[in-house]
Amino acid sequence: MLIVHLSDIHFRKSEIETAQDPNFHLRNELLRDVEVFCNRLGPPAAIIVSGDIAFGGHKDEYIFATKWLSELCTRCKTKMSSIFVIPGNHDVVRATADKVMVQTLHKEIKGASDISADAVIRGFLTDKDGARLLYESLDNYNAFANQFLCDLLPPDRTRTFRDLPLNDGSTLRVWGLNTAFVSSTADKEGDLFVDPSSMQITREAGVTNFVLAHHHLSWLRRRQALEDHLNDVAPVQLFGHVHTNRIIMERDWVRLTASATHPDRHEAAWEPGYNIIELSVDSDGTGRRLHVQAHVRIWQTAPGGFRAKEDTRKRSKEGEAKYVFEHWIDLEPWEAPHATSNPTTPPGHANIDAPNPATPSVEVMTALRDIGIRFYQLSFSKKSEIAGRLELLEEEDMSQPDFERFRRVFLRAHDRKKLEDLKRAIEEAEKG
Numbered sequence: 001m002l003i004v005h006l007s008d009i010h011f012r013k014s015e016i017e018t019a020q021d022p023n024f025h026l027r028n029e030l031l032r033d034v035e036v037f038c039n040r041l042g043p044p045a046a047i048i049v050s051g052d053i054a055f056g057g058h059k060d061e062y063i064f065a066t067k068w069l070s071e072l073c074t075r076c077k078t079k080m081s082s083i084f085v086i087p088g089n090h091d092v093v094r095a096t097a098d099k100v101m102v103q104t105l106h107k108e109i110k111g112a113s114d115i116s117a118d119a120v121i122r123g124f125l126t127d128k129d130g131a132r133l134l135y136e137s138l139d140n141y142n143a144f145a146n147q148f149l150c151d152l153l154p155p156d157r158t159r160t161f162r163d164l165p166l167n168d169g170s171t172l173r174v175w176g177l178n179t180a181f182v183s184s185t186a187d188k189e190g191d192l193f194v195d196p197s198s199m200q201i202t203r204e205a206g207v208t209n210f211v212l213a214h215h216h217l218s219w220l221r222r223r224q225a226l227e228d229h230l231n232d233v234a235p236v237q238l239f240g241h242v243h244t245n246r247i248i249m250e251r252d253w254v255r256l257t258a259s260a261t262h263p264d265r266h267e268a269a270w271e272p273g274y275n276i277i278e279l280s281v282d283s284d285g286t287g288r289r290l291h292v293q294a295h296v297r298i299w300q301t302a303p304g305g306f307r308a309k310e311d312t313r314k315r316s317k318e319g320e321a322k323y324v325f326e327h328w329i330d331l332e333p334w335e336a337p338h339a340t341s342n343p344t345t346p347p348g349h350a351n352i353d354a355p356n357p358a359t360p361s362v363e364v365m366t367a368l369r370d371i372g373i374r375f376y377q378l379s380f381s382k383k384s385e386i387a388g389r390l391e392l393l394e395e396e397d398m399s400q401p402d403f404e405r406f407r408r409v410f411l412r413a414h415d416r417k418k419l420e421d422l423k424r425a426i427e428e429a430e431k432g
Helices: 024-041 059-076 100-111 117-125 128-148 196-200 223-233 362-376 380-389 395-399 402-415 419-431
Strands: 002-006 046-050 083-086 159-165 171-177 207-213 236-239 246-249 254-257 273-283 288-300 305-308 325-331
Touching: 002 024, 024 059, 024 273, 024 288, 024 305, 046 059, 046 171, 046 207, 046 236, 059 128, 083 128, 083 159, 083 171, 100 117, 100 128, 117 128, 117 196, 128 362, 128 402, 159 362, 196 223, 207 223, 236 273, 246 288, 246 325, 254 288, 362 402, 362 419, 380 402, 380 419, 395 402, 402 419
Parallel strands: 002 046, 046 083, 171 207, 207 236, 236 254
Antiparallel strands: 002 273, 159 171, 246 254, 273 288, 288 305, 288 325
């Protein structure tokens, strides 16, 4: 399995689609570099962006992000439905997050002790008005993420995830955490949070957890508790935000911290980069091991181009440099069942990819994302007309944010066996 990992793209409204865009050449070189890898290794199962897609959370920045990610998918020979995103602090609309009422909630969370913080956060996320205040600054991000079915809405969807099949028939469960719901211009290192659901990622037979969060652990208040939990349950962990690539390999896990795709050029250690991660399960009859190969790609100047970061601790017997970080992690015993058996659906996730009788299958969720990406491109009036004509909106939806109303359209289309009708309606709207 191949995964392309980007972070901190920072599409800035004042720069995108202008002749003065300082990162146009850099992005083009990244596309060329990714294309070479994917031609050699095959198309990625997922393209992951671990936050800060936008710079100021502006709608135009997400429109451009969609176009550029579409080009990235074309170069990788994969579909847009392979994209998986989480929010970062730059995906927050600061003018909204800095409002007095929102800051009042932020201060109450930050002022809580480590013992009571979870209860305070849980109380706000389960309160309609409190949840809306905490998440309103992510509305533009959520509208963008909705097309990939990665949008977030408390209290039940404060984390997102997707199931991908590994080579031995087991499941890679990709989890995306939200570290930006208490983000604003008042951000300080060590003063951000994850919500209590992030501490409830569980181990399951035949499932390997792969967790990503935007903010590095050092930026989180309850760093040690989250770190201990992830080290127990998640063999692969990805972070962004600090704009510095780091890779730590321990007995039970690998932790990657990504370079920024677009770091500010005045940064002392300006080093754009991205990661390509290969995952497979090896079994020799005595046990199962997760084989992780991380290609850390970093930009060099004069001559310019992306190159591999060298693992200086591992060289061949001949002393040759090794340009892939390679690690094996023991997995618990598991055999593919002869009869159809499904991974357990984590609670509170109507959009889970893992198949079970109550939720769509992986194939259906992929089809829903394919449809959602095309639906996202339509105008608001066309979306509303289609949803109304196919009777996929209910009165209860009217109080929901736009992205949530349209998510419910997709799921109802599946439940009511109207996916083909929805697809045809979108095709007609595209022609019009």
